[in-house]
Amino acid sequence: MASPRLFRPAARLLSSRLSTAATRPAFRQTACAPSILRYRGYATESGTKEVTVRDALNEALAEELESNKKTFILGEEVAQYNGAYKVTRGLLDRFGPKRVIDTPITEAGFCGLAVGAALAGLHPICEFMTFNFAMQAIDQIINSAAKTHYMSGGIQPCNITFRGPNGFAAGVAAQHSQDYSAWYGSIPGLKVVAPWSAEDAKGLMKAAIRDPNPVVVLENELLYGQAFPMSEAAQKDDFVLPIGKAKIERPGKDLTIVTLSRCVGQSLNAAAELKQKYGVEAEVINLRSVKPLDVETIIQSLKKTGRLMCVESGFPMFGVSSEILALSMEYGFDYLTAPAVRVTGAEVPTPYAAGLEALSFPQEDTIVGQAAKLLRL
Amino acid sequence: MLSRRLQPKGFAFASISKAQVPSIASHRALAHVANLEDIPNEEDKPFSVPISDDSFETYHFDPPPYSLETTKKQLKHLYHDMSMIRRMETVADSLYKDRKIRGFCHLSTGQEAVAVGIEHAITRNDKLITAYRSHGFTLMRGATVKSIIAELLGRQDGISFGKGGSMHMFCESFFGGNGIVGASVPLGAGIAFAQQFNDKQNVTINLFGDGAANQGQVHEAFNLAKLWSLPVIFGCENNRYGMGTSAERASAMTDYYKRGQYIPGLRVNGMDVLAVLAAVRHGKEYVQAGKGPLLYEYATYRFAGHSMSDPGTAYRSRDELKTERAKDPISSFRDKLIDWGVFTEDQAKGIDRSVREVIHKEVTEAEKSPEPELKAEVLFQDIYVRGSEPNQRRGRTIDETYYSR
Numbered sequence: 001m002a003s004p005r006l007f008r009p010a011a012r013l014l015s016s017r018l019s020t021a022a023t024r025p026a027f028r029q030t031a032c033a034p035s036i037l038r039y040r041g042y043a044t045e046s047g048t049k050e051v052t053v054r055d056a057l058n059e060a061l062a063e064e065l066e067s068n069k070k071t072f073i074l075g076e077e078v079a080q081y082n083g084a085y086k087v088t089r090g091l092l093d094r095f096g097p098k099r100v101i102d103t104p105i106t107e108a109g110f111c112g113l114a115v116g117a118a119l120a121g122l123h124p125i126c127e128f129m130t131f132n133f134a135m136q137a138i139d140q141i142i143n144s145a146a147k148t149h150y151m152s153g154g155i156q157p158c159n160i161t162f163r164g165p166n167g168f169a170a171g172v173a174a175q176h177s178q179d180y181s182a183w184y185g186s187i188p189g190l191k192v193v194a195p196w197s198a199e200d201a202k203g204l205m206k207a208a209i210r211d212p213n214p215v216v217v218l219e220n221e222l223l224y225g226q227a228f229p230m231s232e233a234a235q236k237d238d239f240v241l242p243i244g245k246a247k248i249e250r251p252g253k254d255l256t257i258v259t260l261s262r263c264v265g266q267s268l269n270a271a272a273e274l275k276q277k278y279g280v281e282a283e284v285i286n287l288r289s290v291k292p293l294d295v296e297t298i299i300q301s302l303k304k305t306g307r308l309m310c311v312e313s314g315f316p317m318f319g320v321s322s323e324i325l326a327l328s329m330e331y332g333f334d335y336l337t338a339p340a341v342r343v344t345g346a347e348v349p350t351p352y353a354a355g356l357e358a359l360s361f362p363q364e365d366t367i368v369g370q371a372a373k374l375l376r377l
Numbered sequence: 378m379l380s381r382r383l384q385p386k387g388f389a390f391a392s393i394s395k396a397q398v399p400s401i402a403s404h405r406a407l408a409h410v411a412n413l414e415d416i417p418n419e420e421d422k423p424f425s426v427p428i429s430d431d432s433f434e435t436y437h438f439d440p441p442p443y444s445l446e447t448t449k450k451q452l453k454h455l456y457h458d459m460s461m462i463r464r465m466e467t468v469a470d471s472l473y474k475d476r477k478i479r480g481f482c483h484l485s486t487g488q489e490a491v492a493v494g495i496e497h498a499i500t501r502n503d504k505l506i507t508a509y510r511s512h513g514f515t516l517m518r519g520a521t522v523k524s525i526i527a528e529l530l531g532r533q534d535g536i537s538f539g540k541g542g543s544m545h546m547f548c549e550s551f552f553g554g555n556g557i558v559g560a561s562v563p564l565g566a567g568i569a570f571a572q573q574f575n576d577k578q579n580v581t582i583n584l585f586g587d588g589a590a591n592q593g594q595v596h597e598a599f600n601l602a603k604l605w606s607l608p609v610i611f612g613c614e615n616n617r618y619g620m621g622t623s624a625e626r627a628s629a630m631t632d633y634y635k636r637g638q639y640i641p642g643l644r645v646n647g648m649d650v651l652a653v654l655a656a657v658r659h660g661k662e663y664v665q666a667g668k669g670p671l672l673y674e675y676a677t678y679r680f681a682g683h684s685m686s687d688p689g690t691a692y693r694s695r696d697e698l699k700t701e702r703a704k705d706p707i708s709s710f711r712d713k714l715i716d717w718g719v720f721t722e723d724q725a726k727g728i729d730r731s732v733r734e735v736i737h738k739e740v741t742e743a744e745k746s747p748e749p750e751l752k753a754e755v756l757f758q759d760i761y762v763r764g765s766e767p768n769q770r771r772g773r774t775i776d777e778t779y780y781s782r
Contacts, residue, residue: 072574108563110597112598115567120504121571144560148553149762151540153535153537153538155548189761
């Protein structure tokens, strides 16, 4: 499992983002939030490489643009500006303005246009500068993209990928901080993935582009600059992760923590603290895919540990956690030895002030505290 | 100058009094300039027919030529196609009243000339997308009457296998049938984008109603299409009412063909199939020459209510309805063809009879089609492309969860 490689202090120096820049000068970092992994550190096994989520996404996009002539990427500032978050850096130079297209600020328009192009047989990648802006175009994503294949009795497919940063970023207040996992996760006809690590990002992005259905890729701005080890296999251009399969990031026997996106990292740190403080082994499941949801992996884990906690940063009501708790009751009630609990974003429009903002989203101590309570420690 | 029937009562024409507007009779006279000797005997021999000089109003755009090259065969075909749509819609109306069709059913009676004129100006490689009043377009794009009626009846042999209904029908080069007012317009721009991306020399006909014309994303699509010079002819099918709200009560400016601002526009008499045909043929040439998009307005009229629950009388006067019905696109075209000697009254009746027979036969077959099987496999099929489905999809209860593998 992934956990042993995550906590080796001796390798701290190797995880510096500088090493990434040296090997990939074309994709040099811009200023961004410091990687938490710099402080954590881990070893680089032979063949593995430190790659940021941003570079992994960039690599996935470049490989798919290269191999599939029907793909193109469009969105605000994706071309000349190199991407608002530099995810599409260098793609214009490499693939030209026909395949990498700047749009005006007109979400309903360019999203609808991308969906139309998909209906006509192309494989567009539609970038939203953030998913907060995709609300302007959510009708196109749901009514035009997700439902058309069914409404046509299966004769009109729509192969499109919607991507962009989702959820909370630091200090951007209410209109730029919402997590849409539950919104898109509830729609039949869509597939929804939420990568955490660099391998997730590359494998899921490539899977999303190749999938013949509309797929929503919910990235996270705070993860873009984080570096993760990427295995030799993942560095190859045929690396694809299955959509709908969760990954056990850390095995454990006492508690199942189901989580996604940025909260995976927080949950892994919390699990380490639980081990250190209480000697508890928490199993951390990285959902990777919100829709379809890997119910089997969750229930298998629950069967083993008897206790379930969900950690996510969306609004609490009718959210991803609510769904997983409901599923745990439907499929795993008999295995539960304590009521399942959830740690979520607070039911509040995200405040700007740093202290209040911290109170609005799960922190590592929130996770540790809730787990300790659940385990009656 | 445009005849009275084409004029929404927008400010632009507020000063024109009724007396200045030519009557229907004079309108007919304007169109009737062909020499009868000019009409060849052969069905396939091309000849020119005049287009009434009040058929077009332009906006930064040269009008189409006022004569149209056609054949007797094509003229009869136009009449036949309009009659097919009318008859099919009439049957749908009675099936609805017999409670065999459920939910939505938006009829296009009165607007047949638009669907037929467009189809005869384009090829099957050109694409078409429209909004919810889509039965006529679906038929014109090559769907069978049986598949359309079976869809309305919610049967297995429906064009969408009973899963789409009135507003959601698709076939080759036809992208629906879209139920969200305004949302199909950016989609149409995207279809045109794909044609440009693939270096195809085709156009996309992108239709919406006067009701949709005020949606923001329609204007977003205009902007993108002009910006990227997309091969698309936007078409506002102005039937004067968005549900029950007249164009004048909904739009600050009812010259829809001018609302592209930076896009050349043309208002076409949408009650005259030849005018529509000439306009779209002309527009297609313009767009194919790489000159960018066009915005057309087809001035037409909806004889039926908005949907089946609407008798269509609360918001418009019986007099207005009567006046508009007198300009029926099918009967006026029929009179014209008889006048021109393209067919005789008896031959026209023969076409009418065969249309009725064909529709009757197809509808009878549609009614024989079974309903979709009531099993999970059918219910959950085609949410995702086959072979890429999730392992499980939840039913109403956990027991009804469908496992595909």
